[in-house]
Amino acid sequence: xxxxxxxxxxxxxxxxxxxxxxxxxxxxxxxxxxxxxxxxxxxxxxxxxxxxxxxxxxxxxxxxxxxxxxxxxxxxxxxxxxxxxxxxxxxxxxxxxxxxxxxxxxxxxxxxxxxxxxxxxxxxxxxxxxxxxxxxxxxxxxxxxxxxxxxxxxxxxxxxxxxxxxxxxxxxxxxxxx
Numbered sequence: 001x002x003x004x005x006x007x008x009x010x011x012x013x014x015x016x017x018x019x020x021x022x023x024x025x026x027x028x029x030x031x032x033x034x035x036x037x038x039x040x041x042x043x044x045x046x047x048x049x050x051x052x053x054x055x056x057x058x059x060x061x062x063x064x065x066x067x068x069x070x071x072x073x074x075x076x077x078x079x080x081x082x083x084x085x086x087x088x089x090x091x092x093x094x095x096x097x098x099x100x101x102x103x104x105x106x107x108x109x110x111x112x113x114x115x116x117x118x119x120x121x122x123x124x125x126x127x128x129x130x131x132x133x134x135x136x137x138x139x140x141x142x143x144x145x146x147x148x149x150x151x152x153x154x155x156x157x158x159x160x161x162x163x164x165x166x167x168x169x170x171x172x173x174x175x176x177x178x
Contacts, residue, residue, distance in 0.1 A: 001095045002034065002042050007078035008102030010052060010070040017043065020068060027101055028094065043068065051077055079105060083112045090119045114173040121166045124159055 002024070009015060009023045017040065024034045046052045051074035054066045070078070081089075082103055089095045099116065106112045129137030130151060140152035 001028065001089075001098050002038065003046065004078070004081055004089075004095075004102065005098050006042060006046060007051065007070060007074050007081075008098070008105065010068055011075060011078055011102070011105050014055075014067045014069045016065050016067055027098065046074065050074075078102070082106050082116065083109070085116055085119070090116075090123050096120060110173045110176045114170055117166050117170050117173070121163065121170065124163055124166070130155070 005024055005027055006020065009020055015023070020043075021034060021036075021039055024039065028034065043052070043054075047054060051071055053069050053071055055069060056064045057067055058064055082099065082105060085099050089099050103113055103116060127137050129139065131138040131143065131148060138152075140149045140156060143149045143152060
């Protein structure tokens with residue numbers, strides 16, 4: 001998720017590490033805060049892999065600043081991940097939101113965008129719950145515990161909203177792809 005988010009933000013424009021960290025925190029910080037001990041080693045690995053380069057610029061008042069730029073290999077990796085998201089990128093809500101945040105980078109490939117959305121639609125269309133009676137999903141109406149019922153009702157409402165958006169957006173993409 002972090003690699004995809006870094007590549008996605010750098011696809012938009014070069015960023016300083018601090019700016020990148022702010023963008024990442026806005027996207028994922030509510031779920032999983034990004035520490036310097038996680039971010040900077042990830043940046044170094046992407047740099048070592050040739051997916052981004054660091055350019056030094058003179059600082060405005062202090063030390064030089066390092067600007068991160070996406071390479072062509074980084075761009076290709078990002079677009080490949082968006083064209084073919086891993087199954088966990090489809091099923092895990094936080095990872096899905098990261099894919100969704102950058103799916104616009106496939107703007108010349110509406111069929112690829114639609115394929116990712118269809119996979120998410122298929123995933124959400126399968127009966128599921130946080131709680132089961134054996135292998136049977138338990139619905140909110142079957143739960144006496146008000147907190148578990150609340151969890152299930154919120155999840156259902158969220159899923160229904162996403163399903164509606166997915167169907168509408170897929171219809172729009174299919175019209176565009178013609």
